[in-house]
Amino acid sequence: MNSAILSVRGVWKSFDEHPVLRGIDLEVGAHQAVVLIGASGSGKSTLLRCMNGLESVDAGTIILDGDVDVTGFDTDLDVVRRRIGIVFQSYNLFPHMTVLDNIALAPRKVLRRGRAECDDQARGLLARFGLEAKAGEYPDRLSGGQAQRVAIIRALAMEPEIMLFDEITSALDPLLVGEVLDAVRELKSGGLTIVMATHEMTFARDVADQVCFLQGGVVLEQGSPAQIFESPGEPETQQFLSRLPH
Amino acid sequence: MSVLAPAPGAAEVYRDPARQARVRRRARRDALVGMASLFGFVIVVSIVVSSSPGWPAVQETFFNGQEFISTFPGLLEAFWLNVRIFLVAEPLILIIGLLVALARTLRSPIFLPIRVVATLYVDIFRGVPTILVIFLLGFGVPALRIEGMPKDAVFWGTAALVLSYGAYVAEVFRAGIDSVHPSQRMAARSLGLSLFQTNRHVVLPQAVRNVVPPLLNDFISLQKDTALVAVLGPIEVLRRAQIDASSTFNYTPYVGAALIFIALTIPMTRFADWIQSRSRSRRRAGGTS
Ligand SMILES: Nc1ncnc2c1ncn2[C@@H]1O[C@H](COP(=O)(O)OP(=O)(O)OP(=O)(O)O)[C@@H](O)[C@H]1O
Ligand SMILES: [Mg+2]
Numbered sequence: 001m002n003s004a005i006l007s008v009r010g011v012w013k014s015f016d017e018h019p020v021l022r023g024i025d026l027e028v029g030a031h032q033a034v035v036l037i038g039a040s041g042s043g044k045s046t047l048l049r050c051m052n053g054l055e056s057v058d059a060g061t062i063i064l065d066g067d068v069d070v071t072g073f074d075t076d077l078d079v080v081r082r083r084i085g086i087v088f089q090s091y092n093l094f095p096h097m098t099v100l101d102n103i104a105l106a107p108r109k110v111l112r113r114g115r116a117e118c119d120d121q122a123r124g125l126l127a128r129f130g131l132e133a134k135a136g137e138y139p140d141r142l143s144g145g146q147a148q149r150v151a152i153i154r155a156l157a158m159e160p161e162i163m164l165f166d167e168i169t170s171a172l173d174p175l176l177v178g179e180v181l182d183a184v185r186e187l188k189s190g191g192l193t194i195v196m197a198t199h200e201m202t203f204a205r206d207v208a209d210q211v212c213f214l215q216g217g218v219v220l221e222q223g224s225p226a227q228i229f230e231s232p233g234e235p236e237t238q239q240f241l242s243r244l245p246h
Numbered sequence: 247m248s249v250l251a252p253a254p255g256a257a258e259v260y261r262d263p264a265r266q267a268r269v270r271r272r273a274r275r276d277a278l279v280g281m282a283s284l285f286g287f288v289i290v291v292s293i294v295v296s297s298s299p300g301w302p303a304v305q306e307t308f309f310n311g312q313e314f315i316s317t318f319p320g321l322l323e324a325f326w327l328n329v330r331i332f333l334v335a336e337p338l339i340l341i342i343g344l345l346v347a348l349a350r351t352l353r354s355p356i357f358l359p360i361r362v363v364a365t366l367y368v369d370i371f372r373g374v375p376t377i378l379v380i381f382l383l384g385f386g387v388p389a390l391r392i393e394g395m396p397k398d399a400v401f402w403g404t405a406a407l408v409l410s411y412g413a414y415v416a417e418v419f420r421a422g423i424d425s426v427h428p429s430q431r432m433a434a435r436s437l438g439l440s441l442f443q444t445n446r447h448v449v450l451p452q453a454v455r456n457v458v459p460p461l462l463n464d465f466i467s468l469q470k471d472t473a474l475v476a477v478l479g480p481i482e483v484l485r486r487a488q489i490d491a492s493s494t495f496n497y498t499p500y501v502g503a504a505l506i507f508i509a510l511t512i513p514m515t516r517f518a519d520w521i522q523s524r525s526r527s528r529r530r531a532g533g534t535s
Contacts, residue, residue, distance in 0.1 A: 052436060054432060054435065054436060078438050078439075078440055079438075081435065081436055081437065081438040082438040085436070085437075086436045088429070088432075088433070090429060092429045092430060092432070092433035093433075094430065094433070094434075094448055094452075095452065096451050096452055096455065105437070105439075105447060106437035106438055106439060109439060109443050109447065110437065110438040110439055110440075110443070154437065155436075155437065158437060158438060
């Protein structure tokens with residue numbers, strides 16, 4: 001990994017007295033897909049939320065593109081969040097807006113672009129993911145897979161340099177997982193930098209450049225998918241992988 | 247199954263006409279039974295009431311036709327003042343309620359004074375009976391004899407209603423804001439929207455939608471409470487009825503005034519019910535989002 005676009009160094013975070021992250025080090029290279037795996041409660045979501053400032057850290061730094069410290073006291077987080085998008089497990093679409101308005105809201109209000117321009121961009125993105133027919137629908141009329149793809153498009157419309165995905169397929173019917181993962185694959189091939197927490201190991205093996213295993217609040221082991229899945233070095237990693245359904 | 251049923255998949259929608267007819271017949275029968283039962287009930291109640299020994303006296307004092315006809319136009323005219331009080335007060339209440347609710351969501355330390363004032367306002371005006379606020383403002387402020395202060399009873403009565411209801415409505419709005427799931431706020435912030443933009447475009451529209459039914463209930467009770475301004479003396483509908491009744495010792499004008507209020511609140515209540523059931527069914531239709 002030559003040029004890291006996101007460097008996490010010595011990040012600690014606990015909720016009250018409950019430690020979740022205990023010194024996380026992680027380098028994300030530009031145009032790479034990094035997959036976070038680990039048991040439930042191992043801190044994957046917390047780490048992703050720290051990465052775009054939705055959660056504050058107790059110690060450590062998260063450097064974006066070599067210059068902006070996400071964890072800095074004076075950092076303008078609105079600027080950071082324009083550059084780092086995030087998509088959640090529960091799509092969190094705005095229920096009172098159409099799909100088109102969900103997508104166009106942030107570009108219009110944050111980037112101060114014209115309505116027509118933003119609507120065109122939104123329509124283009126919808127078409128790219130096969131959803132152009134849904135532009136005028138309200139979120140409650142979408143299937144889970146469609147809603148999650150709209151959520152991805154909504155984050156994408158801000159043209160972020162990095163996308164964080166937090167178990168975006170966990171709430172989906174198994175039949176709908178594929179269409180969302182295809183969307184992620186499409187983004188990856190388009191050169192977007194991706195950090196993703198997932199339980200979809202097949203997908204991780206397929207798409208990831210780097211797999212990180214979180215355990216006990218640290219990155220216990222990381223490497224290429226082949227390394228981690230075929231010949232994990234740590235006994236805990238082996239144990240975690242062997243417990244997964246195949 | 248009807249003979250003419252289309253082959254499976256041949257039509258978009260198909261309902262067996264014989265089945266449909268039975269459903270309609272049953273609905274018609276249910277409606278008839280309901281009407282007949284209601285009609286019988288009304289007849290029985292009327293007979294019981296009118297044959298009771300006290301009825302003629304009650305009818306003479308409360309339901310006197312002559313008295314009704316002579317006082318009702320005056321009542322209606324006086325009610326126009328209630329309507330005006332309501333029409334002026336309601337928008338002001340909504341504005342104050344929303345501003346106070348928003349002020350209480352401010353988190354930055356520099357806004358601490360605003361937050362404290364807003365909290366005090368709600369605590370005080372929600373705790374004091376509305377009629378007491380009306381007395382305090384309506385009699386108290388003019389007694390100060392401050393230069394340039396309005397002395398008009400209607401002005402102070404309306405101001406008291408606005409202050410009192412503003413506190414209630416602020417709490418309604420606050421509950422609405424709290425009812426928007428935190429993940430909505432998080433999603434908006436994660437897109438780079440500022441705190442203000444998040445409130446303006448994501449939280450408030452949903453909050454307001456959620457509180458329309460309780461707000462309508464407050465409207466209805468405000469409509470009735472415009473009569474409280476009567477204690478300050480202006481001739482609105484209750485004061486008019488009081489004057490009429492005391493000149494003849496007949497209480498029919500009070501019943502007339504009650505009818506006027508009912509005529510206005512019943513449609514509003516039905517409207518509130520309708521809004522409520524509509525938003526309920528819509529929420530049921532909505533999935534996770
Ligand atoms: N806001 C919070 N307040 C208190 N505790 C929290 C909070 N968020 C997370 N936690 C706790 O931190 C721990 C790590 O949570 P996190 O959601 O990061 O795990 P995860 O690896 O994403 O798990 P999962 O695979 O179930 O999503 C959990 O024990 C959780 O209970
Ligand atoms: Mg999680």
